[in-house]
Amino acid sequence: MMNRIALSWSGGKDSCMALHELTGQGEEVACLVTTVPQETGKTFAHNEDIKNIQAQADSIGIPLELVRCRYDTYSEDFLEKLKRLKVEYRLDSIAFGDMYLEGHREWGQKLAYEAGLKAIYPLWSKKTEMLKALSKFVNSGYKAEVIKVREDLLPADWVGRPLDETFIEDICKKAVCPMGESGEYHTFVYDGPLFKKMIILNPSK
Template sequence: MGRKVALSFSGGKDSCLALYYLQQQRIDVCCLLTTVWKESLATVAHDEKRERIMRQAERLGIPIHFVETDFGTYTDDFVFYLNELKWHYGIDGAAFGDIYLEGHREWGEQVAAAASIEAMYPLWSEQRDVSGLLHQFVSLGFHAEVIKADVDKLPDKWVGRRIDGSFVKDIMMYKDVCPMGESGEYHTYVYDGPIFRTESARR
């Protein structure tokens, strides 16, 4: 029997590249799981509109489920939904787009274990190798834009920039910034790439 997993999905480059890796391994990503704040319904960390994430899921051809949560119940809410997805889809794993931060991995393993499923990290790499993931993201034909930036680390004018060769060259100049934004230096929205089944409306 093949693997069936739910993917923690933000709509950004990490989760989209993770989806690509999983599909290349012939792992059945049977659903996406996105956390949104109860008050605003914007996505956690990215502050993206729920409608834009739904549009991505439609173009991916994968069902999406939203976890409405807040700071106090975040972990419990995530575990609850993993158990719901296990019952509904028969998932045996939860995949995450984290790359090298051990604290993030520990949390994912914790919530997966609470739902009696396996945590999977298709992008997991050494910190020194992370620039290769960004180069690969661009070379595979993904198209994304910066939707949020930490102004203490990057210029606010970077919001709206496309993730392309020029972006890769520029961000490598910042020695205290992870090229993939692993510590929240910037967040992205992916609007095209090899994982999408239908064309983007963006030109």
């Protein structure tokens, strides 16, 4: 029987590829779930404008659910919302786009368990496979750009760069994970196979 899945959605390449993998497997992603700390009013980690995330959901055709949380009660707020979504969408599972960080996986598994759901990691791989994963995304037909970097690790002027072959060449010269799994950079996907129309980004700052 087909799973009904909530997908943790940042708007970036990882969550997009997770969605691509799940739909390709014939799974049903019932809703996208995005955390929005009250302290910023924008998405967690990516600091993205909610209007842009909503535009993605509208283009993809999957409902977007926002988790309004606080940094100091992030897990508790997420769990409370997830329990409600489980009933509303008749969920079986929650999926995450994490690729190899064990701490992130343990957190997601604990969250899912406490909500009575199964945790799914469709992109889970090895750290040594990250360059291959980046190449797969770049060649997938999806279009994304860098929206945030850790300026102690990457140049500030990388913000706005498209993820393309030149980006792959340049990221390989840096002492960082090619996929930015430790937050070295964040992206926004604005077009691709699952999008009905291209997204025009609303400025986040």
